[in-house]
Amino acid sequence: MGKNERKARILVIDDDAVACEFLQETLLRAGYEAEAFTSAREALKEELAGYDLLLSDIRMPEMDGLEFLREVHKRRPELPVILMTAFGSLETTMEALRFGASDYISKPFSPDAIRSMVRKVLEVRELRQHWIQNRPENRQEPQFIGSSAAMVDFYKQIARVADASASVLISGESGTGKELTARSLHQLSARRDKPFVAVNCGAIPETLLESELFGFEKGAFTGADHVHAGLLETAQHGTIFLDEITEMSPALQGKLLRFMQNGEVRRIGGHEARHVGVRVVAAANRDIDAEAGAGRFRSDLLYRFVVRLHVPPLRAHREDIPQLVESFLRKWGYPTVRISDEAMELFMSYSWPGNVRELENVLRQTLLLSPFAVILPENLPDKLQPVRATEPSLLMPLETVERQQILQTLESTAWNQSQTAQKLGIDRKTLRTKIIRYGLAKESSS
Secondary structure (H helix, E strand, C coil), X not given: CCCCCCCCEEEEECCCHHHHHHHHHHXXXXXXXXXXXXXXXXXXCCCHHHCCEEEEECCCXXXXXXXXXXXXXXXXXXXCEEEEECXXXXXXXXXXXXXXXXXXXXXXXXXXXXXXXXXXXXXXXXXXXXXXXXXXXXXXXXXXXXXXXXXXXXXXXXXXXXXXXXXXXXECCCCCCHHHHHHHHHHCCCCCCCCEEEEECCCCCHHHHHHHHHEECCCCCCCCCCXXXXXXXHCCCCEEEEECHHHCCHHHHHHHXXXXXXXXXXXXXXXXXXXXXXXEEEEECCCHHHHHHCCCCCHHHHXXXXXXXXXXXXXXXXXXXXHHHHHHHHHCCCCCCEECHHHHHHHHHCCCCCHHHHHHHHHHHHHHHCCCCEECHHHCCHHHCCCCCCCCCCHHHHHHHHHHHHHHHHHHCCCCHHHHHHHHCCCHHHHHHHHHHCCHHHHHHC
16 A cells, blocks of 8 residues: 555444454454444444445344445445355345345455455455546547447438538437437537537427527516527537427427528517527427327428438347447446346347436446346346246247247348348347257257
8 A cells, every 4th residue: 555545444333342343453454444333323323425345244133234235325325335144145145245235255254354355345446436537528428339230320321411511300219319319410510619509398398498599688578687699599600409399389390490491590579680500400209200290290390301310229229238238337437347148138138118228227227236246137127037937928929939030030041140140130149049048059950
Protein backbone atom coordinates (compact mmCIF):
# COMPACT_ATOMS: atom_id res chain seq x y z
CA MET A 1 0.00 0.00 0.00
CA GLY A 2 1.41 3.40 -1.01
CA LYS A 3 2.20 6.07 1.57
CA ASN A 4 -0.78 8.27 0.58
CA GLU A 5 -3.17 5.46 -0.33
CA ARG A 6 -6.30 5.28 1.80
CA LYS A 7 -6.79 2.12 3.83
CA ALA A 8 -9.91 0.13 2.98
CA ARG A 9 -12.55 0.33 5.73
CA ILE A 10 -14.30 -2.92 6.66
CA LEU A 11 -17.35 -3.40 8.85
CA VAL A 12 -17.49 -6.72 10.75
CA ILE A 13 -20.71 -8.15 12.25
CA ASP A 14 -20.79 -11.35 14.33
CA ASP A 15 -22.90 -12.03 17.42
CA ASP A 16 -19.96 -14.01 18.86
CA ALA A 17 -17.81 -11.39 20.59
CA VAL A 18 -14.70 -13.61 20.44
CA ALA A 19 -15.11 -14.21 16.71
CA CYS A 20 -15.73 -10.49 16.22
CA GLU A 21 -12.51 -9.60 17.99
CA PHE A 22 -10.55 -12.26 16.06
CA LEU A 23 -11.76 -10.92 12.71
CA GLN A 24 -11.10 -7.31 13.61
CA GLU A 25 -7.55 -8.14 14.75
CA THR A 26 -6.91 -10.19 11.59
CA LEU A 27 -8.00 -7.33 9.35
CA LEU A 28 -6.07 -4.70 11.30
CA ARG A 29 -2.91 -6.79 11.01
CA ALA A 30 -3.52 -7.02 7.24
CA GLY A 31 -3.43 -3.21 7.00
CA TYR A 32 -7.16 -2.48 6.85
CA GLU A 33 -9.31 -0.29 9.06
CA ALA A 34 -11.94 -2.43 10.80
CA GLU A 35 -14.96 -1.69 12.95
CA ALA A 36 -16.75 -4.56 14.73
CA PHE A 37 -20.35 -5.02 15.95
CA THR A 38 -22.10 -7.95 17.64
CA SER A 39 -25.53 -6.78 16.40
CA ALA A 40 -26.64 -6.30 12.80
CA ARG A 41 -29.23 -3.73 13.86
CA GLU A 42 -26.56 -1.68 15.62
CA ALA A 43 -24.28 -1.95 12.56
CA LEU A 44 -27.04 -0.53 10.34
CA LYS A 45 -26.97 2.66 12.39
CA GLU A 46 -23.52 3.30 10.92
CA GLU A 47 -23.07 5.48 7.82
CA LEU A 48 -22.47 2.72 5.27
CA ALA A 49 -21.06 5.16 2.71
CA GLY A 50 -17.85 5.22 4.72
CA TYR A 51 -17.13 1.50 4.22
CA ASP A 52 -15.59 -0.46 1.35
CA LEU A 53 -16.65 -3.96 2.44
CA LEU A 54 -18.97 -5.65 4.94
CA LEU A 55 -18.19 -8.97 6.62
CA SER A 56 -21.22 -10.55 8.30
CA ASP A 57 -22.20 -13.77 10.00
CA ILE A 58 -25.43 -15.41 8.77
CA ARG A 59 -26.86 -16.99 11.92
CA MET A 60 -27.53 -14.14 14.37
CA PRO A 61 -30.40 -13.28 16.74
CA GLU A 62 -32.78 -10.37 16.05
CA MET A 63 -31.60 -9.85 12.46
CA ASP A 64 -29.74 -12.56 10.56
CA GLY A 65 -27.10 -12.02 7.90
CA LEU A 66 -29.47 -12.48 4.93
CA GLU A 67 -31.92 -9.93 6.31
CA PHE A 68 -28.99 -7.60 6.97
CA LEU A 69 -27.76 -8.13 3.40
CA ARG A 70 -31.15 -7.21 1.91
CA GLU A 71 -31.23 -4.00 3.96
CA VAL A 72 -27.67 -3.09 2.92
CA HIS A 73 -28.52 -3.55 -0.75
CA LYS A 74 -31.47 -1.19 -0.42
CA ARG A 75 -29.12 1.54 0.81
CA ARG A 76 -25.93 0.80 -1.11
CA PRO A 77 -26.47 -1.89 -3.78
CA GLU A 78 -22.87 -1.61 -4.99
CA LEU A 79 -21.31 -2.31 -1.54
CA PRO A 80 -19.70 -5.78 -1.45
CA VAL A 81 -20.69 -8.15 1.37
CA ILE A 82 -18.97 -11.39 2.44
CA LEU A 83 -21.17 -13.77 4.46
CA MET A 84 -19.86 -16.26 7.02
CA THR A 85 -21.50 -19.28 8.66
CA ALA A 86 -20.61 -22.35 10.69
CA PHE A 87 -23.45 -24.25 8.98
CA GLY A 88 -21.97 -24.60 5.55
CA SER A 89 -23.89 -26.42 2.84
CA LEU A 90 -24.59 -26.07 -0.86
CA GLU A 91 -28.11 -24.86 -0.05
CA THR A 92 -26.80 -22.19 2.33
CA THR A 93 -24.18 -21.10 -0.18
CA MET A 94 -26.71 -20.73 -3.00
CA GLU A 95 -29.06 -18.82 -0.69
CA ALA A 96 -26.31 -16.39 0.30
CA LEU A 97 -25.30 -15.78 -3.30
CA ARG A 98 -28.89 -15.48 -4.45
CA PHE A 99 -29.44 -12.66 -1.95
CA GLY A 100 -26.50 -10.74 -3.43
CA ALA A 101 -23.44 -11.68 -1.37
CA SER A 102 -20.14 -11.00 -3.13
CA ASP A 103 -18.67 -14.15 -1.60
CA TYR A 104 -19.23 -16.73 1.11
CA ILE A 105 -16.94 -18.51 3.56
CA SER A 106 -17.56 -21.41 5.96
CA LYS A 107 -16.38 -21.41 9.58
CA PRO A 108 -13.90 -22.25 10.90
CA PHE A 109 -11.46 -20.49 8.59
CA SER A 110 -7.85 -19.44 8.93
CA PRO A 111 -6.63 -15.82 9.02
CA ASP A 112 -4.97 -16.40 5.63
CA ALA A 113 -8.24 -17.61 4.11
CA ILE A 114 -10.23 -14.56 5.21
CA ARG A 115 -7.42 -12.17 4.20
CA SER A 116 -7.25 -13.77 0.77
CA MET A 117 -11.01 -13.51 0.25
CA VAL A 118 -11.13 -9.89 1.44
CA ARG A 119 -8.25 -8.97 -0.85
CA LYS A 120 -9.98 -10.60 -3.85
CA VAL A 121 -13.34 -8.88 -3.26
CA LEU A 122 -11.69 -5.48 -2.74
CA GLU A 123 -9.61 -5.90 -5.92
CA VAL A 124 -12.78 -6.58 -7.95
CA ARG A 125 -14.41 -3.49 -6.39
CA GLU A 126 -11.36 -1.34 -7.14
CA LEU A 127 -11.22 -2.56 -10.74
CA ARG A 128 -14.90 -1.75 -11.20
CA GLN A 129 -14.45 1.77 -9.80
CA HIS A 130 -11.37 2.29 -12.00
CA TRP A 131 -13.37 1.46 -15.11
CA ILE A 132 -16.15 3.86 -14.10
CA GLN A 133 -13.87 6.75 -13.10
CA ASN A 134 -11.58 6.49 -16.12
CA ARG A 135 -14.26 6.05 -18.73
CA PRO A 136 -13.79 9.05 -21.07
CA GLU A 137 -16.65 11.47 -20.54
CA ASN A 138 -16.13 13.48 -23.70
CA ARG A 139 -15.85 10.70 -26.24
CA GLN A 140 -18.63 10.25 -28.77
CA GLU A 141 -20.99 7.59 -27.45
CA PRO A 142 -21.31 4.49 -29.62
CA GLN A 143 -24.24 4.95 -31.93
CA PHE A 144 -25.33 1.34 -32.01
CA ILE A 145 -24.04 -2.05 -30.87
CA GLY A 146 -24.43 -5.06 -33.14
CA SER A 147 -23.00 -6.60 -36.27
CA SER A 148 -25.90 -8.76 -37.45
CA ALA A 149 -27.15 -8.61 -41.02
CA ALA A 150 -30.27 -6.72 -39.88
CA MET A 151 -28.26 -4.05 -38.08
CA VAL A 152 -25.63 -3.69 -40.82
CA ASP A 153 -28.44 -3.05 -43.31
CA PHE A 154 -29.89 -0.47 -40.92
CA TYR A 155 -26.50 1.24 -40.56
CA LYS A 156 -26.32 1.54 -44.35
CA GLN A 157 -29.71 3.25 -44.43
CA ILE A 158 -28.60 5.77 -41.80
CA ALA A 159 -25.35 6.46 -43.67
CA ARG A 160 -27.16 7.06 -46.97
CA VAL A 161 -29.47 9.76 -45.60
CA ALA A 162 -27.42 11.23 -42.73
CA ASP A 163 -25.92 14.15 -44.65
CA ALA A 164 -29.07 15.03 -46.54
CA SER A 165 -31.33 17.85 -45.40
CA ALA A 166 -34.47 15.79 -45.98
CA SER A 167 -36.83 15.32 -43.05
CA VAL A 168 -36.86 11.82 -41.54
CA LEU A 169 -39.56 9.81 -39.80
CA ILE A 170 -38.30 7.00 -37.56
CA SER A 171 -40.62 4.16 -36.60
CA GLY A 172 -40.03 1.25 -34.27
CA GLU A 173 -41.14 -0.40 -31.08
CA SER A 174 -40.47 1.13 -27.68
CA GLY A 175 -36.90 0.58 -26.53
CA THR A 176 -35.35 -0.05 -29.95
CA GLY A 177 -33.33 3.17 -30.07
CA LYS A 178 -35.27 5.75 -32.07
CA GLU A 179 -33.62 8.72 -30.35
CA LEU A 180 -30.25 7.04 -30.83
CA THR A 181 -31.07 6.81 -34.54
CA ALA A 182 -31.86 10.53 -34.62
CA ARG A 183 -28.60 11.37 -32.83
CA SER A 184 -26.69 9.15 -35.26
CA LEU A 185 -28.19 11.01 -38.21
CA HIS A 186 -27.09 14.28 -36.62
CA GLN A 187 -23.58 13.11 -35.69
CA LEU A 188 -22.91 11.74 -39.18
CA SER A 189 -24.06 14.93 -40.91
CA ALA A 190 -22.42 18.30 -41.56
CA ARG A 191 -24.68 19.63 -38.77
CA ARG A 192 -22.79 17.67 -36.08
CA ASP A 193 -21.32 20.87 -34.54
CA LYS A 194 -24.71 22.56 -34.42
CA PRO A 195 -27.47 22.00 -31.83
CA PHE A 196 -29.36 18.73 -31.47
CA VAL A 197 -32.63 19.47 -29.67
CA ALA A 198 -34.84 16.58 -28.52
CA VAL A 199 -38.52 17.19 -27.68
CA ASN A 200 -40.85 14.54 -26.25
CA CYS A 201 -44.22 15.63 -27.61
CA GLY A 202 -46.02 13.18 -25.32
CA ALA A 203 -44.42 14.54 -22.15
CA ILE A 204 -45.26 18.24 -22.61
CA PRO A 205 -48.86 19.41 -22.10
CA GLU A 206 -50.55 20.52 -25.32
CA THR A 207 -50.98 24.07 -24.03
CA LEU A 208 -47.23 24.38 -23.47
CA LEU A 209 -45.91 22.45 -26.46
CA GLU A 210 -46.73 25.17 -28.99
CA SER A 211 -44.97 27.88 -26.97
CA GLU A 212 -42.00 25.54 -26.38
CA LEU A 213 -41.61 24.84 -30.10
CA PHE A 214 -42.45 28.23 -31.60
CA GLY A 215 -41.70 30.63 -28.71
CA PHE A 216 -43.69 33.68 -27.66
CA GLU A 217 -43.46 37.46 -27.45
CA LYS A 218 -43.67 39.43 -24.23
CA GLY A 219 -47.31 39.97 -23.26
CA ALA A 220 -48.60 37.23 -25.59
CA PHE A 221 -50.55 35.70 -22.69
CA THR A 222 -50.82 35.94 -18.92
CA GLY A 223 -47.42 35.25 -17.42
CA ALA A 224 -45.49 35.97 -20.64
CA ASP A 225 -43.29 38.64 -19.05
CA HIS A 226 -40.34 38.13 -21.39
CA VAL A 227 -39.50 37.16 -24.97
CA HIS A 228 -39.00 33.43 -25.37
CA ALA A 229 -37.31 31.88 -28.42
CA GLY A 230 -38.78 28.48 -29.20
CA LEU A 231 -36.90 25.22 -29.60
CA LEU A 232 -37.10 25.43 -33.40
CA GLU A 233 -35.10 28.65 -33.27
CA THR A 234 -32.77 27.17 -30.67
CA ALA A 235 -31.96 24.34 -33.08
CA GLN A 236 -30.97 26.78 -35.87
CA HIS A 237 -28.72 25.06 -38.46
CA GLY A 238 -28.94 21.83 -36.45
CA THR A 239 -31.49 19.08 -35.89
CA ILE A 240 -34.74 19.02 -33.95
CA PHE A 241 -36.00 15.60 -32.90
CA LEU A 242 -39.74 15.34 -32.27
CA ASP A 243 -40.32 12.13 -30.35
CA GLU A 244 -43.84 10.65 -30.07
CA ILE A 245 -45.06 13.02 -32.79
CA THR A 246 -48.41 11.19 -32.96
CA GLU A 247 -49.23 12.75 -29.55
CA MET A 248 -49.24 16.22 -31.14
CA SER A 249 -52.68 17.84 -31.44
CA PRO A 250 -54.19 18.35 -34.94
CA ALA A 251 -53.93 22.13 -34.60
CA LEU A 252 -50.25 21.97 -33.72
CA GLN A 253 -49.70 19.45 -36.52
CA GLY A 254 -51.02 22.10 -38.90
CA LYS A 255 -48.60 24.70 -37.58
CA LEU A 256 -45.69 22.25 -37.86
CA LEU A 257 -46.77 21.48 -41.45
CA ARG A 258 -46.57 25.15 -42.37
CA PHE A 259 -43.12 25.41 -40.82
CA MET A 260 -41.89 22.36 -42.76
CA GLN A 261 -43.27 23.88 -45.98
CA ASN A 262 -41.73 27.34 -45.70
CA GLY A 263 -39.16 27.12 -42.87
CA GLU A 264 -40.66 30.13 -41.10
CA VAL A 265 -41.40 30.50 -37.39
CA ARG A 266 -43.88 33.00 -36.00
CA ARG A 267 -43.82 33.31 -32.23
CA ILE A 268 -47.09 33.33 -30.29
CA GLY A 269 -48.30 36.93 -30.03
CA GLY A 270 -45.86 38.06 -32.71
CA HIS A 271 -46.20 39.13 -36.34
CA GLU A 272 -42.64 38.81 -37.57
CA ALA A 273 -41.78 35.59 -39.44
CA ARG A 274 -38.27 34.30 -38.80
CA HIS A 275 -36.60 31.89 -41.20
CA VAL A 276 -35.10 28.90 -39.40
CA GLY A 277 -32.87 26.39 -41.16
CA VAL A 278 -33.31 23.20 -39.15
CA ARG A 279 -33.63 19.55 -40.06
CA VAL A 280 -36.77 17.91 -38.68
CA VAL A 281 -36.48 14.30 -37.51
CA ALA A 282 -39.49 12.68 -35.85
CA ALA A 283 -40.31 9.34 -34.25
CA ALA A 284 -43.50 7.44 -33.55
CA ASN A 285 -44.22 4.43 -31.36
CA ARG A 286 -47.67 4.00 -32.85
CA ASP A 287 -48.42 2.88 -36.41
CA ILE A 288 -48.43 6.35 -37.95
CA ASP A 289 -50.02 5.18 -41.20
CA ALA A 290 -52.93 3.72 -39.20
CA GLU A 291 -53.16 6.96 -37.21
CA ALA A 292 -53.33 8.94 -40.47
CA GLY A 293 -55.92 6.53 -41.88
CA ALA A 294 -58.05 7.01 -38.77
CA GLY A 295 -57.81 10.80 -39.11
CA ARG A 296 -55.77 11.26 -35.92
CA PHE A 297 -52.65 12.34 -37.79
CA ARG A 298 -52.58 14.67 -40.78
CA SER A 299 -51.74 12.86 -43.99
CA ASP A 300 -50.29 16.03 -45.54
CA LEU A 301 -47.87 16.31 -42.59
CA LEU A 302 -46.98 12.63 -42.90
CA TYR A 303 -46.07 13.17 -46.55
CA ARG A 304 -43.70 16.00 -45.61
CA PHE A 305 -41.33 13.38 -44.22
CA VAL A 306 -39.23 12.38 -47.20
CA VAL A 307 -37.36 9.47 -45.60
CA ARG A 308 -38.79 6.64 -43.50
CA LEU A 309 -36.48 4.55 -41.28
CA HIS A 310 -37.60 1.54 -39.23
CA VAL A 311 -35.46 0.42 -36.27
CA PRO A 312 -35.37 -3.41 -36.08
CA PRO A 313 -36.74 -4.96 -32.88
CA LEU A 314 -34.22 -6.92 -30.80
CA ARG A 315 -35.88 -10.25 -31.62
CA ALA A 316 -34.95 -9.62 -35.27
CA HIS A 317 -31.24 -9.54 -34.43
CA ARG A 318 -30.88 -11.80 -31.37
CA GLU A 319 -27.34 -12.71 -32.41
CA ASP A 320 -26.30 -9.21 -31.25
CA ILE A 321 -27.39 -9.89 -27.65
CA PRO A 322 -23.98 -11.20 -26.42
CA GLN A 323 -22.28 -8.12 -27.87
CA LEU A 324 -24.86 -5.82 -26.28
CA VAL A 325 -24.46 -7.54 -22.91
CA GLU A 326 -20.67 -7.24 -23.06
CA SER A 327 -20.97 -3.56 -23.97
CA PHE A 328 -23.25 -2.84 -21.00
CA LEU A 329 -20.93 -4.69 -18.62
CA ARG A 330 -17.97 -2.57 -19.75
CA LYS A 331 -20.02 0.62 -19.62
CA TRP A 332 -21.15 0.03 -16.03
CA GLY A 333 -17.74 -1.08 -14.73
CA TYR A 334 -18.23 -4.87 -14.63
CA PRO A 335 -15.52 -6.02 -17.07
CA THR A 336 -14.76 -9.21 -15.14
CA VAL A 337 -18.35 -10.44 -14.82
CA ARG A 338 -19.16 -13.37 -17.11
CA ILE A 339 -22.55 -14.63 -18.27
CA SER A 340 -22.66 -18.43 -18.20
CA ASP A 341 -23.54 -20.23 -21.46
CA GLU A 342 -26.81 -21.45 -19.93
CA ALA A 343 -27.78 -17.95 -18.81
CA MET A 344 -26.86 -16.49 -22.19
CA GLU A 345 -29.08 -19.09 -23.86
CA LEU A 346 -31.99 -17.75 -21.78
CA PHE A 347 -31.10 -14.21 -22.90
CA MET A 348 -31.11 -15.44 -26.50
CA SER A 349 -34.41 -17.34 -26.29
CA TYR A 350 -36.45 -14.58 -24.61
CA SER A 351 -38.66 -12.47 -26.92
CA TRP A 352 -37.65 -9.04 -25.46
CA PRO A 353 -40.90 -7.12 -26.03
CA GLY A 354 -39.20 -4.07 -24.50
CA ASN A 355 -36.22 -4.50 -26.83
CA VAL A 356 -32.73 -3.16 -25.97
CA ARG A 357 -34.09 -0.97 -23.17
CA GLU A 358 -35.59 -4.06 -21.50
CA LEU A 359 -32.34 -5.99 -21.98
CA GLU A 360 -30.44 -3.15 -20.32
CA ASN A 361 -32.93 -3.03 -17.45
CA VAL A 362 -32.85 -6.81 -16.85
CA LEU A 363 -29.06 -6.93 -16.91
CA ARG A 364 -28.72 -3.98 -14.51
CA GLN A 365 -31.25 -5.56 -12.14
CA THR A 366 -29.39 -8.88 -12.27
CA LEU A 367 -26.05 -7.25 -11.51
CA LEU A 368 -27.44 -5.32 -8.54
CA LEU A 369 -29.26 -8.27 -7.02
CA SER A 370 -26.68 -10.92 -7.93
CA PRO A 371 -23.20 -9.28 -7.96
CA PHE A 372 -21.29 -12.46 -8.78
CA ALA A 373 -18.28 -13.15 -10.96
CA VAL A 374 -20.46 -15.49 -13.06
CA ILE A 375 -24.17 -14.95 -13.74
CA LEU A 376 -26.06 -18.26 -13.70
CA PRO A 377 -29.59 -19.02 -14.99
CA GLU A 378 -31.01 -18.93 -11.45
CA ASN A 379 -29.76 -15.35 -11.06
CA LEU A 380 -32.00 -14.14 -13.90
CA PRO A 381 -35.56 -12.78 -13.41
CA ASP A 382 -38.48 -15.22 -13.53
CA LYS A 383 -39.68 -13.97 -16.90
CA LEU A 384 -36.51 -15.28 -18.55
CA GLN A 385 -36.83 -18.71 -16.95
CA PRO A 386 -38.14 -21.60 -19.07
CA VAL A 387 -41.67 -22.83 -18.39
CA ARG A 388 -41.59 -25.62 -15.84
CA ALA A 389 -42.59 -29.07 -17.08
CA THR A 390 -45.05 -29.37 -14.18
CA GLU A 391 -47.02 -26.37 -15.38
CA PRO A 392 -49.73 -26.84 -18.02
CA SER A 393 -48.19 -25.40 -21.15
CA LEU A 394 -47.43 -25.96 -24.79
CA LEU A 395 -43.73 -26.44 -24.06
CA MET A 396 -43.41 -30.00 -25.42
CA PRO A 397 -45.36 -29.38 -28.66
CA LEU A 398 -43.36 -26.20 -29.25
CA GLU A 399 -40.11 -28.12 -28.78
CA THR A 400 -41.34 -30.66 -31.33
CA VAL A 401 -42.16 -27.90 -33.81
CA GLU A 402 -38.76 -26.27 -33.23
CA ARG A 403 -36.95 -29.59 -33.73
CA GLN A 404 -38.76 -30.18 -37.02
CA GLN A 405 -38.06 -26.62 -38.19
CA ILE A 406 -34.35 -26.94 -37.43
CA LEU A 407 -34.16 -30.37 -39.09
CA GLN A 408 -35.96 -29.17 -42.23
CA THR A 409 -33.74 -26.09 -42.48
CA LEU A 410 -30.59 -28.20 -41.99
CA GLU A 411 -31.71 -30.52 -44.77
CA SER A 412 -32.55 -27.60 -47.07
CA THR A 413 -29.01 -26.24 -46.65
CA ALA A 414 -27.31 -29.63 -46.98
CA TRP A 415 -26.44 -29.43 -43.23
CA ASN A 416 -24.59 -26.14 -43.62
CA GLN A 417 -24.82 -24.79 -40.08
CA SER A 418 -23.88 -21.19 -40.98
CA GLN A 419 -26.65 -20.95 -43.58
CA THR A 420 -29.10 -22.72 -41.29
CA ALA A 421 -28.38 -20.34 -38.39
CA GLN A 422 -28.82 -17.34 -40.70
CA LYS A 423 -32.16 -18.64 -42.02
CA LEU A 424 -33.43 -19.32 -38.50
CA GLY A 425 -32.26 -15.93 -37.21
CA ILE A 426 -29.99 -17.36 -34.50
CA ASP A 427 -26.23 -17.63 -34.08
CA ARG A 428 -24.22 -20.80 -34.79
CA LYS A 429 -23.52 -21.45 -31.10
CA THR A 430 -27.23 -21.48 -30.29
CA LEU A 431 -27.89 -23.71 -33.30
CA ARG A 432 -25.22 -26.22 -32.20
CA THR A 433 -26.74 -26.29 -28.69
CA LYS A 434 -30.18 -27.07 -30.12
CA ILE A 435 -28.78 -29.73 -32.50
CA ILE A 436 -27.32 -31.56 -29.52
CA ARG A 437 -30.42 -31.04 -27.37
CA TYR A 438 -32.76 -32.47 -30.00
CA GLY A 439 -30.41 -35.31 -30.96
CA LEU A 440 -29.96 -34.02 -34.48
CA ALA A 441 -26.21 -34.47 -34.43
CA LYS A 442 -26.64 -38.21 -34.98
CA GLU A 443 -28.98 -37.62 -37.88
CA SER A 444 -26.55 -35.19 -39.43
CA SER A 445 -23.82 -37.79 -39.41
CA SER A 446 -25.93 -40.60 -40.83
